[in-house]
Amino acid sequence: MKNSSQRRVEEFTAGYYGLCAGGGMLSAGTTHLAITPLDVLKVNMQVTLRRLQSYFDFTLNVFVNPMKYNGILSGFSTLCREEGASALWRGWSGKFFGYGVQGGCKFGLYEYFKTLYGGILVDQRKGVIFFLSGASAQVFADVALCPFEAVKVRVQAQSSFAKGLADGFPKLYATEGLYGFYKGLLPLWGRNLPFSMIMFTTFEHSVELMYHKIIQKRREDCSKAQQLAVTCSAGYAAGAIGTVISNPADNIVSSLYNKKAATIMQAVKNIGFANLFTRSLPIRIAIVGPAVTLQWFLYDSIKVFSGLPTSGGLRRHLKDNELLSYEAVP
Template sequence: MSPYRPNPFFSTTNTFFVPSVGDRVDNAVAQAKALGHDAQAKAQELASKADNKLQDAKEAVKVTASDVVNPSPTGADLYARFALAGALGCAITHGALTPVDVVKTRIQLEPEVYNKGMVGGFRQIIAKEGAGALLTGFGPTAVGYAIQGAFKFGGYEFWKKKAIDVLGVDKARENRQAVYLGAAGIAEFFADIALCPLEATRIRLVSQPSFANGLAGGFLRILREEGPGAFYAGFGPILFKQIPYTMAKFAVFEVASEKILQSTGKSKDSLTSGQQTGLNLASGLIAGMAAAVISQPADTLLSKINKSKGAPGQSTTSRLVQMAGQLGVNGLFTGMTARLVMIGTLTAGQFFIYGDIKKALNATGGVEIAAIPK
């Protein structure tokens, strides 16, 4: 029997054909498979790119549609929304803290009677006049601070933007603390013009519970018996109190927010809704504490000067000097603990409410100088 001889035509080891037809067939099959895999991969890549483009197009359509349906406000519309957010923030917080303000004012006006601290003051008022006395002056407080909050927050955003326009972005960024202070001071001046009559009415109601039954009655009685000038008897001290308070409030809030963000290494835009709320509360609390200490002496004088009429012919300035001399440093800081609690809490609350309402109103055009790219 002859030995087995492979057919050289199909052999892969014989060198009769170099390379053999079998090898060529195998190579062709392998190349076809590779080409098929490459084609499949490229097809998948193209499909993925096409899908991404489609998603981008959908998002672009959504944004465009959103801008058409709910465009971002600008100009007077934007600042009106800032004003509304500020009005609600101030009215809600000041109104809610009316009981604390009543105790604080009583301690300032009658320290010889209310000399047991804030908690003791609450107990004394409730025991003597009932729990309802803690809401004395709620009407003028809520209305007055709603008006003031509108001018203060809306005005702050407006004057801050004006300062940037005048100085230019680079100089405004380099001097942003001065911009914060200046914008806050100007805004508060106009806010105090609106607030002063209502604050005078509130203090008269708190210091003299039998003076009138509420905001309208107290306001009209002062107007009728003492004339419109009586509403502005405390305008000097209210400026002396509110302007430093507001300047510290906004400047410290801005700096505190900036420092907290730097410590986290995040930008404000990258924060979640909860983190933004926490930032507003923490920065607001720090700002409120600083503002309370700075404005305490003027707050005491304001309470004193609105308690009763001045002597015939006596100017407001002479009354303030006389009161400050009589009170001394310790007297000017009477009720500091109550005011720290009140101002720290309400300032944190104001920035919390202001931030959330701004977002709800789509008022996102406020300028954050520190975040402006260099």
């Protein structure tokens, strides 16, 4: 590990947490922007719009139609044929800015809470600290994301709603008020809290496993390329496992935002308990696994460029004569 004099920013300082937030914002925003076509297909696999004329009035019914999009390739073909290739990039601004803000909060606050809880819960197992840190960071990250997600899902699934954030925000506020931006916050927490807790914990344990059991060298003795390879491997495992855990809530979020259901219980009833776990799962794994891997790679590349160690592990810091020292937690 480099000496403190070789680092551009010291760990456990305001500058360090700011760097982590900036790295999280850049990595999450760019990766989510890159996978916008997959996300558009995922949302449309979960909900399809159809207008039905009743005897007395016109109503818009939103319902799940898994047969229309029964695969990734056929789904892309259907979307392009019916709505044009540009439809694949609907909601790109919500993906870039919304998940950029969320990523900044999530990664920056995770590092902060991991240091905070590591100093308070000195007798707790590391897994408990990782769980609590991931959950604490995600609570704030989802509050920041929720308005962007509300507009993004509408734009992606309802082509007539708005073109993007610029016209989507005022339109949603005019029709539903502030509640319209946050009515999906609870299911969003239900989706992202388990995902974040599992993702960060899986990542941390995967990093430890690879250094101790596979590479069998200390992080400090590995090259930058080796460290980033560990980051990518642990990131993919974290993303895949977290996706399976969070899939039911992801289906509920899409149902609520697209007015298929008014409440969480109604959404569960309409979708079906078994379908909560299976619907859109393959495409979510295709989206989230590589996206999380790329996020961790970009995030840790920024750390390495700044002279910091890659992510993973729990360190406590003590101040002694104005110098920071680091103690590895067993």
